[in-house]
Amino acid sequence: MDPLTSALPAAFKAVQIDSFGGIGSMQYRNVPLERPAAGQVLLRVAAAGVGPWDAWIRSGNSVLPQPLPLTLGSDIAGTVVTTGEGVSGLSAGDDVLGVTNPRFTGAYAEYALADAGMIARKPSTLSFEEAASVPVIAVTAWQMLFEQARLKKGDRVLILGGAGNVGAYAVQLARRAGAFVIASASHRDADLVMSLGADQVFDTREQSFDEYRHSVDVVIDLIGGETLDRSFETVKPGGKVVSAVAEPNAERVAAAEVSANFMLVRVNTATLIALSELLETGALKTRVGEVLPLPEARVAHEMLEGRKHAPGKIVLVS
Numbered sequence: 001m002d003p004l005t006s007a008l009p010a011a012f013k014a015v016q017i018d019s020f021g022g023i024g025s026m027q028y029r030n031v032p033l034e035r036p037a038a039g040q041v042l043l044r045v046a047a048a049g050v051g052p053w054d055a056w057i058r059s060g061n062s063v064l065p066q067p068l069p070l071t072l073g074s075d076i077a078g079t080v081v082t083t084g085e086g087v088s089g090l091s092a093g094d095d096v097l098g099v100t101n102p103r104f105t106g107a108y109a110e111y112a113l114a115d116a117g118m119i120a121r122k123p124s125t126l127s128f129e130e131a132a133s134v135p136v137i138a139v140t141a142w143q144m145l146f147e148q149a150r151l152k153k154g155d156r157v158l159i160l161g162g163a164g165n166v167g168a169y170a171v172q173l174a175r176r177a178g179a180f181v182i183a184s185a186s187h188r189d190a191d192l193v194m195s196l197g198a199d200q201v202f203d204t205r206e207q208s209f210d211e212y213r214h215s216v217d218v219v220i221d222l223i224g225g226e227t228l229d230r231s232f233e234t235v236k237p238g239g240k241v242v243s244a245v246a247e248p249n250a251e252r253v254a255a256a257e258v259s260a261n262f263m264l265v266r267v268n269t270a271t272l273i274a275l276s277e278l279l280e281t282g283a284l285k286t287r288v289g290e291v292l293p294l295p296e297a298r299v300a301h302e303m304l305e306g307r308k309h310a311p312g313k314i315v316l317v318s
Contacts, residue, residue: 009033011032012030012109013028013030013294014028015027016071016072017058017068020059021058022058023058023301023302024298026297028297031071031109035084036082036113037084037085038085039087040087040113041080041083042080042112043076043081043096043111043119044079044110045078045107045109045110045111046077046129047077047078047131048109048316049107049134049313050300050316051075051136051165051304051314054074054301054304055304055305057072057105062103070103071107072105072107072297073104073105073109073316074099074104074105074107074135075099075133075135076097076099077097077122077131078095081111083116090116096120097120097122097132097276099115099118099135100113101115102115108316116269117268118268118269119269120269120273120276122276123276125280125281126286129291129317132316133313133315136267137165137169138275139266139268139272140263141170141220142169142173142271143263143271144170144220144244145220151174151218152178154179154180155180156215156217157179157181157218158182158218158220159183159184160184160228162184162189162193162198163183163185165312167183167220168192171196171197171198172196172197173284175196180199181200182198182201182202182216184201184202184204184223184227185202185203187203187206189311190203204223204227209230209233212234214236215234218240219234219239219240219241222244223245232249232253232258235258237258239259240259240260241259241261242260242263243260244263248260287312288315289312290310290315291317292314292316293318294317
């Protein structure tokens with residue numbers, strides 16, 4: 001018998017909710033261990049990323065059905081313990097990163113089941129904490145730029161929210177693709193965003209969009225609201241606007257003569273492999289913020305809701 005599976009416990013610790021609600025609904029408790037079904041792998045979790053979508057699920061605002069009780073969390077890094085039927089290319093002992101499942105649940109735990117099509121081998125140069133910070137935000141940036149906006153060399157791209165977790169990857173990826181990168185960020189974050197590869201940085205709270213009127217090919221929106229609405233004046237006719245936070249206003253889309261859409265990320269192995277190749281060589285940089293033990297998941301959610309914390313991705317370690 002494989003030593004990894006022979007030592008499996010009957011139960012493990014996880015952060016669950018029985019009903020949707022506030023941070024107080026989160027419970028750290030024992031959960032029975034399940035074996036992987038076809039197409040799944042069982043992971044010993046080393047680290048789990050914490051993102052705003054986790055709070056949306058906890059509070060009952062997910063766009064997807066979420067059967068209760070559920071274990072929170074989706075971003076994950078750990079080691080394969082065993083695989084279900086039909087899984088190829090992954091074996092017990094492999095260190096991996098990725099996302100648990102399309103419902104984005106199950107990662108805040110000592111063990112987790114993950115869909116094999118949503119994970120990939122972890123870059124050897126990354127720690128588990130760094131790896132857990134990658135999947136959702138890096139894949140979001142990749143898909144917005146290359147699958148939705150079809151960004152190409154020589155394009156001018158405006159990234160709204162260039163200092164955020166998704167924005168930091170978007171700036172790096174756009175620069176590597178040969179685009180001219182304009183990013184919005186506060187004065188405090190301007191040097192960071194420039195170091196990631198932005199050609200120009202401006203603060204939308206203090207500066208108008210006039211300088212960029214009808215001069216960009218692509219807008220990547222990670223802010224929404226009035227900032228997204230104002231950004232339409234920067235796009236050339238025939239250009240593209242992609243938002244990860246809001247449905248673009250149809251009247252503004254028509255008036256600007258551009259294409260625009262709201263995108264939901266779809267994490268998959270192929271995109272994770274492409275990103276991992278860049279991460280392996282250091283061509284793409286991660287940014288981990290706070291690292292907390294799994295029992296302090298409530299503190300992590302307080303940080304999501306405004307409690308002061310270091311910039312970068314919040315990560316739980318088990």
